[in-house]
Amino acid sequence: MPDEPAVTIDNRARAVLRGLIREYVCCGQPVGSRRLAKVYPEKLSPATLRNVMADLEEAGFLEQPHVSAGRVPTPAGYRYYVNSLMRRRQLSQEELGTIRQALEQERDPEALMDRTSRLLASQTNSIGIVLAPSLSKSVLWHIEFLRLARDRLLVILVSQSGLVQHRLVTVPETPPQAELDEASRYLIEHFRGLTLLEIRTRLQQMMRQDQTTYDRLLRNVVLLGTTTLPDELLEKEDPTQIYVDGASRVAQRLDDPDIYRLASILQTLEEKRRILEILSYCLQSEGKEPFVTIGLEKCVPEMNQWTVIVARFQSEQGNQGAVGVLGPARMEYDRTISLVDYVAQTVNSLMGRN
Numbered sequence: 382m383p384d385e386p387a388v389t390i391d392n393r394a395r396a397v398l399r400g401l402i403r404e405y406v407c408c409g410q411p412v413g414s415r416r417l418a419k420v421y422p423e424k425l426s427p428a429t430l431r432n433v434m435a436d437l438e439e440a441g442f443l444e445q446p447h448v449s450a451g452r453v454p455t456p457a458g459y460r461y462y463v464n465s466l467m468r469r470r471q472l473s474q475e476e477l478g479t480i481r482q483a484l485e486q487e488r489d490p491e492a493l494m495d496r497t498s499r500l501l502a503s504q505t506n507s508i509g510i511v512l513a514p515s516l517s518k519s520v521l522w523h524i525e526f527l528r529l530a531r532d533r534l535l536v537i538l539v540s541q542s543g544l545v546q547h548r549l550v551t552v553p554e555t556p557p558q559a560e561l562d563e564a565s566r567y568l569i570e571h572f573r574g575l576t577l578l579e580i581r582t583r584l585q586q587m588m589r590q591d592q593t594t595y596d597r598l599l600r601n602v603v604l605l606g607t608t609t610l611p612d613e614l615l616e617k618e619d620p621t622q623i624y625v626d627g628a629s630r631v632a633q634r635l636d637d638p639d640i641y642r643l644a645s646i647l648q649t650l651e652e653k654r655r656i657l658e659i660l661s662y663c664l665q666s667e668g669k670e671p672f673v674t675i676g677l678e679k680c681v682p683e684m685n686q687w688t689v690i691v692a693r694f695q696s697e698q699g700n701q702g703a704v705g706v707l708g709p710a711r712m713e714y715d716r717t718i719s720l721v722d723y724v725a726q727t728v729n730s731l732m733g734r735n
């Protein structure tokens with residue numbers, strides 16, 4: 382998470398900031414001193430609270446949308462709250478049971494990914510995101526080629542853990558379907574149990590050999606294998622491996638008066654590639670705890686008041702994936718962080734059963 386401003390605030394200011402953020406998350410309206418005086422645990426006058434809030438505003442933790450309005454947290458205020466003031470809420474047994482029961486119903490890994498994104502969206506009223514384990518480290522179980530046109534074919538890859546990937550590939554000339562079937566059988570017979578990265582390495586070695594030693598089958602195997610497992614697929618996460626749900630629900634509760642800014646945000650929510658950019662560096666962080674980023678303006682300028690919370694999981698082969706939520710910064714961090722963490726743990730255990 383980005384660092385909050387390098388300032389020190391006293392215990393009173395910390396308590397006021399905690400109370401104001403909780404009230405704002407609850408009601409969604411700027412919090413004034415009179416309102417805060419009613420919910421603040423200590424008996425402080427509105428005048429005293431105004432002074433403390435003014436100090437917090439000067440420190441960069443609060444801002445005032447309008448002259449006559451109360452204050453709202455800034456991204457820096459939320460970050461300070463999450464890092465220094467918040468205590469994670471323990472999920473109830475009912476919540477834990479609901480999550481576990483919903484996910485245990487899915488035996489197919491791909492269906493599990495989809496169910497998880499929908500569960501996160503419904504439980505947090507945010508966008509649920511699941512990043513499937515990297516395809517490059519997946520162990521091949523089945524591969525199939527389907528001829529669509531003279532220069533186009535569909536590749537269906539099934540990993541040992543059961544994840545299914547579809548690839549639409551352009552080739553110089555597609556062999557007849559019978560030869561495609563023969564090539565897929567060869568790949569399954571000779572390469573099943575290897576990762577896609579290992580398979581590509583072996584195919585590249587075959588490609589460097591004298592091609593006059595190849596019969597037609599091996600030429601097709603090398604051509605199809607090296608073409609359908611391109612470098613960029615193995616070196617980067619593929620956008621089609623992202624499962625997203627809840628964008629329309631979040632869009633309905635946005636209260637942004639700037640229609641152009643809102644349109645840009647909605648476009649971002651529809652582009653899995655942009656969401657992947659937001660998530661990419663989260664997986665590079667160390668530690669097992671959920672990774673929280675508040676303020677996404679480095680990825681999308683219009684999303685400076687947005688938050689992403691991400692936690693890792695692993696498949697049976699040790700391939701890493703992630704689950705998380707993306708939404709406006711006004712969210713119940715104490716509950717959402719715990720929920721994302723538990724969902725990641727649950728998916729981790731369920732992926733290991735396949």
